[in-house]
Amino acid sequence: MKKMSLVVALVIIAAAFTTKPIIDEPIKKVLKPDVDNGGIKLAKGFGAVVVAEETGKARHIVVLPNGTIYIKNNSAKDNKGITILKDTDGDGKADIKEYFGNYGGTGIEVYNGYLYASSNSEIFRYKLDGKGDVIDKNAPETVVSGLPDFRQHESKPMAFDEQGHLFVTIGAPSNICQEKDRQKGSPGQMPCPLLEKNAGIWQFDANKLNQKQEDGIRFATGIRNAVAINYDSFSKNLYALQHGRDMLFQHYPEMYSAEQGAELPSEEFLLVKKGSDFGWPYSYFDKDKGKKMLCPEYGGDGKKEYTKADKPIMAFPGHWAPNDVLFYHGNQFAAKYKNGAFICFHGSWNRAPKMQAGYFVAFVPFKNGLPSGPYEVFAEDFAGGPEIKSPGDAKARPMGLAEGADGSLYITDSVKGKVWKVIANK
Template identity: 30%
Template sequence: MNLWRKSTLALALCSAFLMGCSDDDDEWQNSIPETDKDPTTTHIDGYIFRPGLAPATEQNMRNLRVPAGFAVNKFAENLGMPRILAVTPEGYVYYSDRQAGTVTLLQDTNGDGMSDRKQVVANIKQAHGLAVRQGKLYIVAVKELYVTNIDMATGSLSTPQMLINDLPDGGQHPNRTMAFGPDGMLYLSVGSTCNSCPEPNPENATMLKVDLSSMSRQVFAKGLRNTIGFGWHPQTNVFWGMDHGIDWLGDDEQKEELNRIEQGKHYGWPYIFGEGKYNPGDRPEGDTTYAQYLAKTTLPTLTYQAHAAPMAIVFYTGSMFPAEYQNNAFVAMRGSWNRREPVGYKVVRLRFQDGQPTQFEDFLTGFLINSNSSHFGRLVGLAVNRDGSLLVSDDTNGVIYRVARQ
């Protein structure tokens, strides 16, 4: 980005937060008062940098890195824009393509680690989230939830039947995701309509709990900006989710959050973020102070590099990977656009010890090339295939990768 564009963006950010920028950063005084009786002053430098898109050639794939003993191959390619993945015990792999409005079936019929079957099995406008349960595939778009029956002999689907048609509007975050919890209830993530703002619809920026037997739903947890990736630890059944941080707070803010999601809890968005920090762009409404809002906020268990954009999360319970991977999680980091140097563009392992998350570490990297000026994959979906390999979708080059033991 050229200097003029950087300066213009920084000036715009200063104006957006009702402040003036000094040429001397040392003279700048940061102040976020508890009420609006005093001025808010914060200096934030903002950048836009989107690496160029390169093809997923065999040469570029040689840049990919995984731990010793693992290997990466293309499970399938030329797929359009694959997003969320779901796998049945029979080995049917489904992926959604939101832009095309399709759900497609893939299958590796000869066990060579590559799909040799591809079939569009559903057409639903803006189809995104997928969940498999008891011989059925559930599909969620922006406002609608559908269910289909899976033909166990072929993997084909019955005509989708609409279950819900009044989920909130999408706005900035229309990508609904869902999963069934240990209690048999369907949990459905509804992101915020904006980067940072009060939401008029109480179901936005929440995790919903849906009882499919009565078709009733409730807000399970709120203050979650966009928790696309979530799941339950296989041993403890504790509910964990990765929430996207607020943009335009600087290169290193807001960090992505790993939250222990519990019923009735509030996770701070849009006023509180990270380890209890105040968002200068939005003040709590009415007479509520930041401190009062903080007091009712549940803070994250762990954080990750800001703007990495966590997408799917999957707990590993397969038999292919070494025992140390059991009950750990993988997280797809889609990659940044709102910072000077790109981050993300990888899959990370989230280690657990005694049921508690301890640290993130790189697992699948190398999608950034040419000194980080280009990429050949922004990752979205994750799934553990029937053979225990890890499947990873990229919706920029239309590839699903497979990570397996050598």
């Protein structure tokens, strides 16, 4: 009897040493949405599980094939610039929450075995092990440093293609490149000197360390600020969404009504090619006219067209603040979502006299690399009510998007760092 017990004990001990960690092969359970979908309203046929709450001022997010989640936080306090979430029991909710990184920022991606993360002036990377864990959290490698950081449109979101190119947004530290920024009556600078090192997308070598801005190339220009940027592996295209300018009505009430100022300029969905010029600061896009219009600071009157800029592939009402875009390649959702784009609208602050708007996730169907139909509201009610007078009133603001290995959709909130996992109801 004692001999048999010894054999059993040895078998149990051996199994303990040969079994892979749970994090490598997550327990698979049939997920059930939270009763209230975590407080948001979703398109018919979908539910949501709250993965975590209060992770920080969450910005962009990436989810590894094994389910490990990395989130970039806008500000870092007590070394909490990056959040790690793990679900070890397969119920969809994170039971491990860790932090590292002593810098804030927006961008976070995984490329070629590294976790890349951005501050407002640098791009760092961390080597990942076979489990998707950062090997040394205290010693990131510097990929790019010294990028412009003027405390306005300062975030540095990024994207990668298959050729090893790293694309980084460098926003304009200005509304419309006036001689005196945001001052009524101040003319626009011609030519705009900010275009030399700002207001565009720069391309770097993703595999090279210690680069400066001059080591990269200006891939595209005339983009005021594009927090939402992504390379679509299916169409092989780079896309971005631009934050349009402010103050058309406030500075030019003789040309624009308050209602027009709330809707203009349109937020632009851009297909970005090498050499693209989308016209900032000289123009803005009017979706109702379907044209680029000359800005009043450069001689426009609300009627003069600007013909020297590339047009967007789609446009949305003004001041919705698109902050992330994701092309869906999973199989969990219905066929109509395949290869289409999800867009996070972070919400407006300057649409008076109209109510503030945005604060939702949209879906745009795609075909042959271009939108094939109108946008649909996919997820909403993040803000907690239809009448939001200012961003500070919002309970949550959708910010980042990621796709899980199972085809689920993750959404982050920038107010307190809530994270939702959206699944198709079975």
